Amino acid sequence: MIRPPKRQGEYPDREIDCQEAMEPGFQAIVDCMLEVGWTRGEIMRSLRRLIAADNMTQKENAKVEAQIAIALAMMRAGRPI
Numbered sequence: 001m002i003r004p005p006k007r008q009g010e011y012p013d014r015e016i017d018c019q020e021a022m023e024p025g026f027q028a029i030v031d032c033m034l035e036v037g038w039t040r041g042e043i044m045r046s047l048r049r050l051i052a053a054d055n056m057t058q059k060e061n062a063k064v065e066a067q068i069a070i071a072l073a074m075m076r077a078g079r080p081i
Contacts, residue, residue, distance in 0.1 A: 003021040005014060033043045074080075 002025065003017075005011075006017055030040070030043055034040065
């Protein structure tokens with residue numbers, strides 16, 4: 001089971017707590033990948049690429065959501081899109 005944050009909202013060690021909560025699952029993934037033949041370097045490079053892809057996806061999703069919000073506001077105001 002993954003531990004939740006120790007408190008609601010922001011607090012000084014929240015990111016450290018998140019890392020500690022993630023550590024067992026992360027280590028399990030790495031161990032499984034090593035067991036089936038991937039190298040540690042391949043695993044770490046792939047994780048970095050997955051993180052970068054997720055960041056890009058989040059940015060693109062935010063852009064699309066903003067464009068949709070603008071289009072809806074313009075429609076409500078009776079302006080052509």
